[in-house]
Amino acid sequence: MRSALGLLLTAIGCQASDKPHLLYILVDDYGWADAGWHRPEGYKEIQTPTFDKLIEEGIELDRHYVFKFCSPTRSAVQSGRNPIHVNVLNLDPDYLNPNDPVSGYSAVPRNMTGMAEQIKKASYTTHMYGKWDAGMATPQHTPNGRGYDNSLFYFHHENDYWTSLVSGCNGTRIVDLYGDKSPAYGLNNSRTCSQQQQQENCTYEDTLFASRVMKAVDTWKEEDPPLFIFWAPHIVHEPLQVPQPYVDKFAFINDPPRQMYHAMVNFIDTAVGNVTDLLRQKGMWNNTLLVLHADNGGPIYRSGSAGANNYPLKGGKMSNWEGGIRVNAFVSGGYLPEQVRGTKKEGYICGWDWYTTLSHVAGVTPVDEKAALAHLPDIDGMNMWPYLSGQTDTSPRTQIPIGD
Secondary structure, eight states: OHHHHHHHHHHHHHHHHTSOEEEEEEESSOOGGGSGGGSOTTOSSOOOHHHHHHHHTSEEETTEEOOSSHHHHHHHHHHTSOGGGTOOOOOOTTOBOTTOTTTOBSSSOTTSOOHHHHHHTTTOEEEEEEEOOSOOSSGGGSTTTTTOSEEEEEOSSOOOTTTOEEEETTTEEEEOOEETTEEOTTTSOOTTOOSSOOOTTOOOHHHHHHHHHHHHHHTOOTTSOOEEEEEEOOTTSSSOOOOHHHHHHTTTOOOHHHHHHHHHHHHHHHHHHHHHHHHHHTTOGGGEEEEEEESSOOOOTGGGTTOOOOTTSSOOTTSSSHHHHBOOEEEESTTSOGGGTTEEEOSOEETTHHHHHHHHHHTOOOOOHHHHHTTOOOOOOOOOHHHHTTSOSSOSOOOOOOOO
């Protein structure tokens, strides 16, 4: 009897330790043609060696769809719902309708269970770094309120990369940079920092977020729970700003918005490479599942001044043409079965499917009882793991309602 019990406990322990680390990267405003794997080999204007390598080792997701702009996609990702069931508006995050205490706020209704809340049920340590844009009206709307143990983020659609300033409070510029449950005092730069004045003590905002991701990986120990890291870089959203060495690297591009945009893409490619290198060095990569996709297509409005390119897809951010909703995406990591590495999947996958998929990978069946009690729409996300892992050849998703 004791021997059987010992075997059972050993099996349970092995099962817990085999849960993969989950690294989810949501890149902002990333254009289809601004990805190295969508360009001819040797094309110099796009330099994404890390992403290209991760695709070679993983799965290119050729038909990955999201909403046409920021907050609805992020609300869908965090809630596991099609935007038409959670949020189709890009309101400022402090919006409040006092007559509706459940859904009268920007982004995700209070009574929906967040993705990190689900994954925490599987004893993960949860992290969120970068752009939130999924609500801020109550503590329940914050990353901490949605299940993230550790966070450093900004609430709005965008802020300044060097000062973290955003318009607010009747037009007054305020710092939008928060950590866990309070403002991230001392982490923002002086207001003298700018793209033109990058002094020694000026820290680029995406460097802050990337360093937190690195710290989460670097301080993890084998006896610790597995990691779930949701990393949402500010890049490549406007304003087009990046450390000068990256600008200089693309000095051969004589179109300033394109030069800045490609420099920013190269910055985040390098940052992701630093994280994946560290995961490999620590022996964590073989038990990691990495997901990366954009929140919408690249912005091509204002005569191209936003810098992006979605060729050959028609349209861009703010449109329901494929250039606005079909986005760069891939999965990678040693957790992927060997037989699916280096392949391309052309079945439909949506941003809100990752809520359900990652929950199942973590060992949790996502059920939102809190939302049901509030008579809110159920989860729409489908479990894509059988499709991604090669258990089936077809995606369970056959259609995608895309809203207005």
